[in-house]
Amino acid sequence: MTDLDVDVLRTAYDRQLRARPPEPLPPGVTVERDGPLLRIHGLDRGGFLTYENLGGLTGAALDELIARQRDFFAGRGQEVEWKLHGHDEPADLADRLRAAGFVPEDRETVVIGPVAPLAATLPVPPEGVRLREVTSRTDLDRIAELKSAVYGGDWTWLADGLARELAAGAAQPREVPDSSPGVVDLDVAVSGPPLVVVVAEADGELVSAGWVRFVSGSGFATLWGGATLPQWRGRGIYRSLVTYRARLAQERGRTLLQVDASDASRPILLRLGFVAVTTTTPYVYTPNP
Known part of the structure; x- marks a missing residue:
């Protein structure tokens, strides 16, 4: 694993x-x-569909599986995302999703990198910017407003979801890592919440935000968010958020970081030592009003 073998x-x-x-x-x-x-x-x-693999389903059986998901969420009046990976089989899965009414959104690259070298680097944001861990609803609402400013649309649902995750994590018992080979080091791992949210602020203004999830029974921490106001880009804020969360991951005994990287963040992450292992494309079905 030290050589970052893609397979x-x-x-x-x-x-x-x-x-x-x-x-x-x-x-x-x-x-x-x-x-x-x-x-x-x-x-x-909305809803979300995920799987490790489709168990060899093809043809009519696969079409029936796809149609059941579409019809289930259509009955609820909700959109649903099918997370399609570049190495998923069968090869015509994307065509079958489109035929069932699922629409592809922007493709991202799944990148994975080692925790240790990133955690060894101090997270140094630009002068006047400070990093802070947050849990309050006020700060989560500010993150939703930041996402709306960067990407457009109403991101209120994000604050709701993060708040529920944080509350559920605060109520859970101490983490007991899996002892299987290749997952969390039982001698290193420490207790902590499964989700940590970090913001970057300048003179009281929220300029960027990201969060990290610690996946139980695995060697992974996963990084999310990273939206930065346009006028603050190119100053190292995103990089400092990555290294800050890498240090949290090391404290929790994780050895690998994973990110669904946009076209903007992928070059930064590759320079930081991540490698691309596959792609992921959200295929979204939206019921008619």
Whole structure:
């Protein structure tokens, strides 16, 4: 693993991160299994479909599986995202999703990097910017406003989802890491919440934000967010948020970081030592009003 073998990393990603429900499960969230799929709803504005693999399903059987998910969420009047990976089989899965009414959104690159070298680097934001861990609803609402300013649209649902995750994490018992080979080091791991949210502020203005999830029973911490106001980009804020969260991951005994990287963040992460292992494209079905 020290040589960052792409095939090994992709296999670890499939086995340790995919087809997993949120942990701990916030109240009101439902996880159901339909064949090889996990169907998750009640977490935020819509539903989510994930799997490690489709178990060799092809043809009419696969079309029926896809149609059941579409019809389930259509009946609820909710959109649903099918997270399609570049190495998923069968090869015509994307075509079958489109035929069922799912629409592809922007493709991202799944990148994985080692924790240790990043954690050894001090997170140094530019002068006048400070990093702070947050849990209050006021700060979460500010993050939603930041995302709206950067990407447009109404991101209120994000604050709701993060608040529920933080509350569920605060109520859970101490983490007990898995003792299987290749996962968390039992001699290193320490207790802590499964989600940590970090913001970057300048003169009281929120200029960037990101969060880290610690996946139980795995060697991974996963990084999310990273939205930065346009006028603050190119100053090292995103990099400092990455290294800050890497240090948190090291404290918790994790050895690998994973990110679904946008086209903007991918070059930064590759320079920091991450490697690309696959791609991921959200295929979204939206019911007619």
